[in-house]
Amino acid sequence: xxxxxxxxxxxxxxxxxxxxxxxxxxxxxxxxxxxxxxxxxxxxxxxxxxxxxxxxxxxxxxxxxxxxxxxxxxxxxxxxxxxxxxxxxxxxxxxxxxxxxx
Numbered sequence: 001x002x003x004x005x006x007x008x009x010x011x012x013x014x015x016x017x018x019x020x021x022x023x024x025x026x027x028x029x030x031x032x033x034x035x036x037x038x039x040x041x042x043x044x045x046x047x048x049x050x051x052x053x054x055x056x057x058x059x060x061x062x063x064x065x066x067x068x069x070x071x072x073x074x075x076x077x078x079x080x081x082x083x084x085x086x087x088x089x090x091x092x093x094x095x096x097x098x099x100x101x102x
Contacts, residue, residue, distance in 0.1 A: 031078065031087055039085040041065070068093065 037047040045055050048069055057068040065080040075093030
């Protein structure tokens with residue numbers, strides 16, 4: 001006698017939801033503090049654009065770079081150490097109100 005094996009709908013739904021979550025995360029290639037992008041403007045631009053960002057403004061300030069970038073309608077600001085190429089800080093540019101939150 002043969003046993004009938006039924007696919008469990010919940011298991012299939014969870015698998016599909018997991019795949020979608022992974023793909024959504026890949027669509028947002030995020031940079032984070034500690035990432036190394038390069039030590040020249042060309043290297044940093046290439047690294048950011050390779051992850052899907054659009055570089056809107058690039059400035060040299062003190063010992064680092066300040067970069068304004070955008071992806072999927074969101075803007076960000078990143079501070080990058082000029083000597084190491086390390087991202088020191090990244091913040092959501094949409095949250096800025098021009099005032100200190102202290």
